[in-house]
Amino acid sequence: MLQSNSSHGSVWEVFTQKKSGQPYQHVGSLHAFDKEMALDHARDLYTRRDKPSGLWVVPASEIIAVSPGDGAPFFDPSDDKVYRHPTFYEIPEGVTNL
Amino acid sequence: MEFQKKLHEFQQYIDAEEKIEPKDWMPDDYRLHNIRQISQHAHSEVIGMQPEGNWITRAPTLRAKKILLAKIQDEGGHGLYLYSAAETLGISRDEMIEQLHAGKAKYSSVFNYPTLNWADIGAIGWLVDGAAVTNQLSLRRTSFGPYSRAMLRICNEESFHQRQGYEIMLKMVKGTPDQHEMAQDALNRWWWPALMMFGPHDNQSSRTTKGMLWKIKRASNDELRQRFIDKTAPQAEFLGLKIPDPKLCWNEASGHYDTAEINWEEFNKVINGDGPCNRERMEHHKNVHAEGAWVREAAAAYATRKEV
Numbered sequence: 001m002l003q004s005n006s007s008h009g010s011v012w013e014v015f016t017q018k019k020s021g022q023p024y025q026h027v028g029s030l031h032a033f034d035k036e037m038a039l040d041h042a043r044d045l046y047t048r049r050d051k052p053s054g055l056w057v058v059p060a061s062e063i064i065a066v067s068p069g070d071g072a073p074f075f076d077p078s079d080d081k082v083y084r085h086p087t088f089y090e091i092p093e094g095v096t097n098l
Numbered sequence: 099m100e101f102q103k104k105l106h107e108f109q110q111y112i113d114a115e116e117k118i119e120p121k122d123w124m125p126d127d128y129r130l131h132n133i134r135q136i137s138q139h140a141h142s143e144v145i146g147m148q149p150e151g152n153w154i155t156r157a158p159t160l161r162a163k164k165i166l167l168a169k170i171q172d173e174g175g176h177g178l179y180l181y182s183a184a185e186t187l188g189i190s191r192d193e194m195i196e197q198l199h200a201g202k203a204k205y206s207s208v209f210n211y212p213t214l215n216w217a218d219i220g221a222i223g224w225l226v227d228g229a230a231v232t233n234q235l236s237l238r239r240t241s242f243g244p245y246s247r248a249m250l251r252i253c254n255e256e257s258f259h260q261r262q263g264y265e266i267m268l269k270m271v272k273g274t275p276d277q278h279e280m281a282q283d284a285l286n287r288w289w290w291p292a293l294m295m296f297g298p299h300d301n302q303s304s305r306t307t308k309g310m311l312w313k314i315k316r317a318s319n320d321e322l323r324q325r326f327i328d329k330t331a332p333q334a335e336f337l338g339l340k341i342p343d344p345k346l347c348w349n350e351a352s353g354h355y356d357t358a359e360i361n362w363e364e365f366n367k368v369i370n371g372d373g374p375c376n377r378e379r380m381e382h383h384k385n386v387h388a389e390g391a392w393v394r395e396a397a398a399a400y401a402t403r404k405e406v
Binding site: 096 | 115116117119161164165168172243246247255257258260261262264265268329330332333336
């Protein structure tokens with residue numbers, strides 16, 4: 001977990017929404033001492049080129065993550081279920097809109 | 099005055115195809131319309147697990163069983179995406195469940211019909227999911243951001259649902275004469291309920307106008323229903339099955355299929371709680387919810403003892 005309350009404040013993760021309606025995407029992180037400062041810094045750091053339609057900041061310590069090493073066994077259950085994909089099913093030629 | 103100005107700006111924003119996010123200002127009616135529609139959509143996904151669940155233990159092969167389990171698991175997942183989207187509008191999960199149990203929130207009438215034979219599982223995937231996906235494809239463009247994003251995810255995941263249903267139908271029609279008959283029987287029973295999923299005619303639907311104005315709905319009930327009929331009729335023909343509508347025929351001039359009228363009396367009866375399985379579906383949901391109470395209590399007690 002990232003250290004908070006150092007002389008640089010704590011770490012915040014930044015998410016922007018590029019266009020109205022699209023999902024928010026992680027763009028990076030920054031240091032700040034409170035929410036307002038985090039928003040201001042996020043604007044200055046991550047939105048200098050394009051005006052996003054939305055901006056979120058989240059305290060990094062609040063994010064619960066699966067690390068790359070744990071990933072393989074953690075996500076294993078979804079690996080072997082090919083029948084979850086439409087290509088698994090044979091649809092004869094001539095049938096459309098399926 | 100202030101409200102009128104805000105409302106005007108809100109409408110302009112929507113007309114510009116912008117999406118509304120949970121923290122944006124919105125009129126109360128817009129919030130309520132979305133809560134009602136999204137929660138009913140969520141309830142439909144969850145109640146929809148029951149008719150298919152009926153066949154898990156009797157699926158004819160291990161392959162069919164695994165597919166059916168995966169599909170039903172998806173429906174449960176889709177319910178959860180939608181409950182979460184509705185929660186961003188300020189209603190809690192508990193309130194939504196209460197409204198369902200009190201009969202204040204509805205779910206799709208189609209799930210109040212029984213699944214009598216294995217071909218019904220094929221017909222549900224092909225017709226019920228086919229109708230649902232026709233509606234959901236259109237809803238990807240709905241004006242409320244979280245609903246729209248949930249629809250995108252759901253449509254992607256549902257892409258196998260309809261195909262697995264059609265595959266079952268194909269196998270049944272190629273099977274023994276009895277199996278062929280079961281397929282026809284399933285089509286006979288599911289065709290009209292599937293058409294009813296799109297709701298009343300546009301001129302009978304009180305909520306359509308506002309829903310369209312606010313771009314919560316992106317196509318009318320009749321428009322979506324016609325779209326579904328037009329793509330499904332040729333699929334039935336390919337199977338060599340007959341759609342149970344003597345008036346169904348291709349209309350060259352309109353470029354659409356003509357159809358007979360839906361039995362609206364039946365629709366109203368089922369939507370108002372008097373379909374073949376309404377009581378059973380609701381009772382099952384209530385029982386399972388009550389049986390799960392100890393799990394929620396235990397989890398909550400655990401959370402107070404441990405830093406989560």
